[in-house]
Amino acid sequence: DKQSARWPYPFWIAHRGAGKLAPENTLAAFRQGASFGYRMFECDARLSADGVLVLLHDDALDRTTNGKGLAGEQTWAELSQLDAGSWYSRLWAGEPIPTLRNVLHWCTTNHYAINIEIKPTPGTEAATGKAVAKLLKKVWPAYLKAPLLSSFQPEALAAAAEAAPHLPRALLLDELPDDFFKTAQKLHCQAIVCRHPLWNKKTIKAVHEKGMAALSHTVNDEDSAERLIKLGIDGIITDRVDFFTPIV
Numbered sequence: 697d698k699q700s701a702r703w704p705y706p707f708w709i710a711h712r713g714a715g716k717l718a719p720e721n722t723l724a725a726f727r728q729g730a731s732f733g734y735r736m737f738e739c740d741a742r743l744s745a746d747g748v749l750v751l752l753h754d755d756a757l758d759r760t761t762n763g764k765g766l767a768g769e770q771t772w773a774e775l776s777q778l779d780a781g782s783w784y785s786r787l788w789a790g791e792p793i794p795t796l797r798n799v800l801h802w803c804t805t806n807h808y809a810i811n812i813e814i815k816p817t818p819g820t821e822a823a824t825g826k827a828v829a830k831l832l833k834k835v836w837p838a839y840l841k842a843p844l845l846s847s848f849q850p851e852a853l854a855a856a857a858e859a860a861p862h863l864p865r866a867l868l869l870d871e872l873p874d875d876f877f878k879t880a881q882k883l884h885c886q887a888i889v890c891r892h893p894l895w896n897k898k899t900i901k902a903v904h905e906k907g908m909a910a911l912s913h914t915v916n917d918e919d920s921a922e923r924l925i926k927l928g929i930d931g932i933i934t935d936r937v938d939f940f941t942p943i944v
């Protein structure tokens with residue numbers, strides 16, 4: 697792994713814990729990712745109805761748990777009863793939805809780095825950003841590399857910045873128009889993250905010239921990874937933790 701002042705984190709980041717090798721966004725997935733040598737993990741965090749941060753990619757519970765409807769409309773007491781493993785395999789039946797606090801504890805104990813994607817249920821952008829920042833202020837030790845907060849929602853990053861300005865931020869973008877770095881600059885982001893086909897010489901140069909790092913999701917094949925590495929990408933988020941082996 698190459699590290700720099702621009703990107704002081706591991707180059708390889710395991711998507712949703714271990715990509716598609718275990719039920720996404722569960723502790724089982726994080727453990728699986730770690731077993732393949734990963735030392736940094738991306739996850740998706742959102743708020744329960746009573747203000748507990750949990751890991752879940754979709755707004756709704758249906759795809760990855762045995763629950764139904766919006767996760768943001770249920771309390772932690774309800775969410776904590778759900779099975780987030782059976783949809784994937786009987787091997788992981790009963791695996792719970794983790795709280796972000798649990799996962800942070802696992803990371804700090806093991807000295808792993810984390811990229812928390814703030815994935816707000818629509819309408820809770822600022823509240824979710826603020827809650828993530830406040831939790832980190834409370835539980836993340838200063839002697840470990842600070843978690844990287846990312847989001848497709850500038851409002852969530854702005855709220856996180858207000859509550860905890862010292863935490864590094866990354867803006868997720870779905871497209872790269874001419875002035876794509878403007879919002880990230882305004883939010884004092886450390887990085888821009890986007891889909892790998894959008895990165896080329898010109899877009900990476902533009903990001904580097906602004907002093908930011910360029911990260912790519914979700915890279916699952918060798919040709920794309922090689923192309924990005926040649927271009928000077930700073931970090932890669934991948935599902936294929938079984939294929940790309942980080943050099944630790």
Ligand code: G3P
Nearest residue numbers: 738740753813846913933
């Ligand atoms: O954070 C990178 C990536 O996870 C963004 O897309 O939909 O997989 O959360 P998604």
Ligand code: MG
Nearest residue numbers: 738739740813
């Ligand atoms: Mg994500």
